Amino acid sequence: KYVYGAAVPRLIYVRWQSLVEPQTYEAYIVIPEPIQQAMVKPEKAFCAADAKWITGYRKGVTVGLAPGGIAKVWISGPCVRPIEVTRVQGEVVKEGPYGGKSEGHHFPLGETSKAYIEKYGVPYGSW
Template identity: 70%
Template structure:
């Protein structure tokens, strides 16, 4: 279970950034979500493996949910090296993630990750637009392929794609609703390196399959 706690010094900048941009929305008043929780998921392009050190969420009440997600991002690594990492999929999946329990609508998401393909460590501050929050509480009718039915649903899943070069791309989707493109963010290099400098500059190892692909075809910078 992921729960909120007081805002620490590291994330204070994150919160102030949103306030300065005027995206606090209904700060001070609860949104009364029409569902129990929303989901934060992350993925990476084929072979471009990512290790998430932390993905922290800040809701509209300025509560921080640290490590709302961490660990391995969802990815495909076909062993025949026929996967294509260029660009983003036309229909992104939900990614590897967790439900952010007890949170109001999201205002900011902070992600710090190791791009194992390079290797490099990045961080990105992602401001969630007010229009996205409105879409999260708007019911819509959509088709559910798994059940073969039409039903009313909500877009309650934020999915973040992480690519080499520090690129973070965000979509909003629902189980039975199509994805909406939210924002593209250029992250920055974490100067202390992986794990806040506690690993002597050593990143997590790249899998043999991804290493073989990159050695043969390289990294398609500029395609994301």
């Protein structure tokens, strides 16, 4: 999700539904002070796309969500190398998705995804 005009984040809350388990997780992600500083520090960077040098910033935060409740975070920006911030273990949300309004029911897994998981399994621990 894009958020424009926001200050540098100090804390990110994320809640997600893992379709393959099925399970709902939540996590609080603390963004350390040195990472916050790295987001506002200009960095000279070469952009291969147009072969120009720019002054770039790491203005993007990416939160990757993996099976088993893992959330991994990076900061990045155009033409600057990403920095891995942290990896956190989310906690199971017992009420399930939709704040408990679905009585614990999760979206069903699509047929293609279900067949893939049955064939290859879930890559727990790969993150």
